[in-house]
Amino acid sequence: MSVGTYTFRYSTLHTQFIIDMSKHMNLTLKVWRQKNQNSEGKFVTIQANNIADDMSFLEMLDVVNEDLTRKGEDPIYFDHDCREGICGMCSLVINGRPHGPNERTTTCQLHMRSFHDGQTIVIEPWRAAAFPVLKDLAVDRSAFDRIQQAGGYINVNTGGVPDANAIPIPKRIADEAFESATCIGCGACVAACKNASAMLFVSAKVSQFALLPQGQTERYERAQAMVDQMDKEGFGNCTNTGACEAECPVGIKLTNIARLNREYFTAKIFRQEDVHA
Amino acid sequence: MLDSKVPAGPLAEKWSNHKFNLKLVNPANKRKFTIIVVGTGLAGASAAASLAELGYNVKTFCYQDSPRRAHSIAAQGGINAAKNYQNDGDSIFRLFYDTIKGGDYRAREANVYRLAENSVKIIDQCVAQGVPFAREYGGLLDNRSFGGAQVSRTFYARGQTGQQLLLGAYSALNRQIKKGKVKSYTRHEMLDLVVIDGHAKGIITRDLVTGKIEAHEGHAVLLCTGGYGNVFFLSTNAMGCNVTAAWRAHKRGAFFANPCYTQIHPTCIPVTGDHQSKLTLMSESLRNDGRVWVPKTKELAEKLRKGELGPNDIKEEDRDYFLERKYPSFGNLVPRDVASRNAKEVVDEGRGVGKTGFAVFLDFADAIKRMGEETVRAKYGNLFDMYQKITDENPYEVPMRIYPAVHYTMGGLWVDYNLMTTIPGLYCLGEANFSDHGANRLGASALMQGLSDGYFVIPYTVGDYLAGLGSFAPVDKNHPAFEETRKNDRR
Amino acid sequence: MWEYCGMARTEEGLTKAKGLIRELRNEFWNNVTVLGSNEELNMSLEKAGRVADFLELGELMVDDALHRRESCGGHFRLESQTEEGEAKRDDENFAYVAAWEYKGPDQPEVLHKEELVFENVKLTQRSYK
Numbered sequence: 001m002s003v004g005t006y007t008f009r010y011s012t013l014h015t016q017f018i019i020d021m022s023k024h025m026n027l028t029l030k031v032w033r034q035k036n037q038n039s040e041g042k043f044v045t046i047q048a049n050n051i052a053d054d055m056s057f058l059e060m061l062d063v064v065n066e067d068l069t070r071k072g073e074d075p076i077y078f079d080h081d082c083r084e085g086i087c088g089m090c091s092l093v094i095n096g097r098p099h100g101p102n103e104r105t106t107t108c109q110l111h112m113r114s115f116h117d118g119q120t121i122v123i124e125p126w127r128a129a130a131f132p133v134l135k136d137l138a139v140d141r142s143a144f145d146r147i148q149q150a151g152g153y154i155n156v157n158t159g160g161v162p163d164a165n166a167i168p169i170p171k172r173i174a175d176e177a178f179e180s181a182t183c184i185g186c187g188a189c190v191a192a193c194k195n196a197s198a199m200l201f202v203s204a205k206v207s208q209f210a211l212l213p214q215g216q217t218e219r220y221e222r223a224q225a226m227v228d229q230m231d232k233e234g235f236g237n238c239t240n241t242g243a244c245e246a247e248c249p250v251g252i253k254l255t256n257i258a259r260l261n262r263e264y265f266t267a268k269i270f271r272q273e274d275v276h277a
Numbered sequence: 278m279l280d281s282k283v284p285a286g287p288l289a290e291k292w293s294n295h296k297f298n299l300k301l302v303n304p305a306n307k308r309k310f311t312i313i314v315v316g317t318g319l320a321g322a323s324a325a326a327s328l329a330e331l332g333y334n335v336k337t338f339c340y341q342d343s344p345r346r347a348h349s350i351a352a353q354g355g356i357n358a359a360k361n362y363q364n365d366g367d368s369i370f371r372l373f374y375d376t377i378k379g380g381d382y383r384a385r386e387a388n389v390y391r392l393a394e395n396s397v398k399i400i401d402q403c404v405a406q407g408v409p410f411a412r413e414y415g416g417l418l419d420n421r422s423f424g425g426a427q428v429s430r431t432f433y434a435r436g437q438t439g440q441q442l443l444l445g446a447y448s449a450l451n452r453q454i455k456k457g458k459v460k461s462y463t464r465h466e467m468l469d470l471v472v473i474d475g476h477a478k479g480i481i482t483r484d485l486v487t488g489k490i491e492a493h494e495g496h497a498v499l500l501c502t503g504g505y506g507n508v509f510f511l512s513t514n515a516m517g518c519n520v521t522a523a524w525r526a527h528k529r530g531a532f533f534a535n536p537c538y539t540q541i542h543p544t545c546i547p548v549t550g551d552h553q554s555k556l557t558l559m560s561e562s563l564r565n566d567g568r569v570w571v572p573k574t575k576e577l578a579e580k581l582r583k584g585e586l587g588p589n590d591i592k593e594e595d596r597d598y599f600l601e602r603k604y605p606s607f608g609n610l611v612p613r614d615v616a617s618r619n620a621k622e623v624v625d626e627g628r629g630v631g632k633t634g635f636a637v638f639l640d641f642a643d644a645i646k647r648m649g650e651e652t653v654r655a656k657y658g659n660l661f662d663m664y665q666k667i668t669d670e671n672p673y674e675v676p677m678r679i680y681p682a683v684h685y686t687m688g689g690l691w692v693d694y695n696l697m698t699t700i701p702g703l704y705c706l707g708e709a710n711f712s713d714h715g716a717n718r719l720g721a722s723a724l725m726q727g728l729s730d731g732y733f734v735i736p737y738t739v740g741d742y743l744a745g746l747g748s749f750a751p752v753d754k755n756h757p758a759f760e761e762t763r764k765n766d767r768r
Numbered sequence: 769m770w771e772y773c774g775m776a777r778t779e780e781g782l783t784k785a786k787g788l789i790r791e792l793r794n795e796f797w798n799n800v801t802v803l804g805s806n807e808e809l810n811m812s813l814e815k816a817g818r819v820a821d822f823l824e825l826g827e828l829m830v831d832d833a834l835h836r837r838e839s840c841g842g843h844f845r846l847e848s849q850t851e852e853g854e855a856k857r858d859d860e861n862f863a864y865v866a867a868w869e870y871k872g873p874d875q876p877e878v879l880h881k882e883e884l885v886f887e888n889v890k891l892t893q894r895s896y897k
């Protein structure tokens with residue numbers, strides 16, 4: 001843990017952990033620096049030396065930040081939390097690709113062995129009108145929360161629900177719903193899209209509930225409400241190029257978008273009474 | 278002497294009787310109360326949603342950019358429930374007994390029994406929310422045995438049960454945010470607790486974006502802020518996990534119970550170097566099919582460490598499957614504390630493997646032979662992928678290397694049977710409290726406790742406190758205590 | 769913490785840890801420099817506050833581990849083990865919850881006990897043989 005100019009390590013308390021046998025490299029980073037939402041940002045070149053190949057990308061940034069603080073410079077702000085690829089908090093466009101060069105990998109799970117000595121790495125935040133930059137590499141993704149609030153739930157109160165096994169769900173359907181539910185809400189799909197569309201994110205949630213029997217009663221209202229909110233937040237329309245699927249760190253499929261279109265279309269042309277009849 | 282407020286009467290009737298004896302708040306009066314919920318993990322999100330459904334006004338706070346990112350999300354293995362769907366002899370009493378015993382008889386009987394009772398309702402609730410648990414071909418829910426249990430009572434959603442349960446609670450929370458019953462504050466960190474006349478009446482927070490120090494008032498405060506595992510240099514906790522909220526409350530008068538009870542989880546990916554920021558846990562469900570071993574001799578271990586031999590070069594008779602040897606009936610499935618300590622023991626004997634020597638093998642060769650690679654992939658695919666991403670080794674071909682790491686803290690703020698701390702009006706839920714796991718937590722019971730506290734305990738008990746206040750007046754925002762507490766904050 | 773208050777704990781190690789934590793805490797307060805200002809996203813500031821609290825909690829953990837001279841579950845005192853090296857509880861003296869009360873900066877915390885009553889299960893030595 002690094003605090004200010006004082007590198008804080010329980011060195012005496014974890015003597016067993018100071019063995020380091022990895023390969024090392026020197027890198028040139030071009031990092032997007034921006035003071036806050038209202039100021040202009042720019043790329044700043046920072047040297048990252050003696051980086052071990054078994055570090056994660058974020059650990060590399062930790063090291064760079066320790067160095068910056070030691071020099072009295074403002075460390076680079078970036079979002080991160082679980083560092084095991086599930087919380088969806090980390091982001092970063094690395095050399096033009098959300099979450100970096102490796103497929104199905106979040107930035108926190110990306111390791112420096114994917115880079116080579118002497119390489120230049122360009123690091124930017126997610127770029128989208130609906131995701132304003134807060135500082136450096138961190139963006140405001142609260143638009144995603146508002147889309148979920150618009151309809152990403154089943155109307156059920158705590159208690160008074162049927163037994164969990166009362167409704168059998170075919171394994172194939174349950175598995176498909178699960179696949180859609182694995183979305184970690186990181187926003188890479190938006191960052192990957194030329195139109196900054198959030199269709200993959202929205203369609204994953206809509207699909208999960210559209211597939212499950214529990215989600216049927218509000219199926220079409222949900223699709224409509226979530227899409228309306230998505231438009232309101234300023235996300236663009238689907239480009240049909242599939243960049244979102246290619247960059248999604250958990251492999252959410254384009255078929256979800258096809259399903260979303262079908263759900264939304266049905267919601268638009270039929271009256272609710274008719275589709276439920 | 279502390280009063281736990283555990284009701285009298287037979288164990289199985291305590292909670293039902295207690296619920297009947299708790300005071301209620303009239304539906305029309307609930308909207309006059311505001312409840313502050315700090316932390317939006319399983320405990321926080323489920324509590325906030327359930328209380329808002331009842332009609333209370335709720336404010337939630339989390340340091341992350343969205344409530345969905347709380348660290349409950351990283352739980353992999355599953356959630357226990359005494360459903361006995363498998364007809365293998367499970368019951369509420371058996372789950373209670375296993376949990377008490379697993380905690381080495383240092384937990385409160387009544388709390389643990391209530392937890393086991395609530396476990397069955399949690400699964401019903403989550404399924405109704407659309408949580409996609411694993412299912413059998415017949416369409417019914419699948420179970421597996423987990424973490425030292427001899428019955429199959431663990432419900433799971435592949436290797437990401439925590440994320441699916443949290444997204445369920447988050448969806449319930451979102452529904453209440455949409456209805457205007459919950460106001461959600463993200464990127465806010467709690468810095469202090471405001472106590473007026475001995476009662477918790479609000480919190481001081483820092484808006485992490487603007488730096489603004491704010492005061493928030495409420496009739497009750499719920500701390501659902503998780504554990505303190507990051508007190509260790511390396512742990513499996515998220516980088517942001519911290520003890521600040523609980524510790525500041527402790528300094529305001531909430532007793533801190535059993536801080537020395539920490540859990541070291543046996544199946545983590547070993548340390549590689551000094552720069553490492555955290556350790557990554559792999560679900561201990563791996564121990565269902567993986568076999569733990571080290572070489573029988575120091576000499577062989579030495580050769581492995583130097584890379585002169587590969588793990589597959591070690592002959593069967595030169596391997597020591599130490600858990601199977603020492604614990605024939607539980608084998609690789611002994612509780613976490615036992616598995617961890619034994620791994621440390623063999624490493625201390627010089628039989629550790631990997632470059633650093635701080636690791637033991639977890640081998641799937643037999644499982645692959647028995648079930649085929651495809652079945653192993655279906656069961657553990659995502660864990661194997663994660664391992665490969667971090668270590669650059671293929672666990673289908675060479676055994677995994679694992680080592681224990683700090684993972685969970687059983688200690689926490691002391692709470693009574695109502696989950697109230699020693700400060701009236703301040704409650705503590707989930708990992709942040711101390712009450713249900715004793716000195717050791719069994720696998721798949723953290724998710725169960727967080728949701729039990731949030732969905733099925735606090736909605737009853739907080740009403741009793743609020744009804745007893747004798748007034749529906751809003752908390753006075755201008756009370757000098759708010760400004761004093763704000764100023765006292767040293768940041 | 770890992771070395772002295774981890775998987776196996778001893779009186780000697782814990783006492784040493786207590787001293788080390790105090791040293792670290794002094795060092796921290798004397799040397800900490802937090803860059804940037806209060807009015808922005810500031811990682812150093814977030815971390816500094818959290819570390820300060822962990823340093824205080826760490827000491828309480830060690831105190832608690834020192835006072836509980838039995839082994840139970842995740843708390844393993846080398847001084848208290850069975851012949852086979854398993855955790856040996858001391859139900860006579862330690863079947864209670866240790867709840868600590870804060871008494872002010874650098875004051876020792878005060879121990880309160882909640883006796884654990886077992887009416888429905890028999891306390892046995894855990895065995896997973």
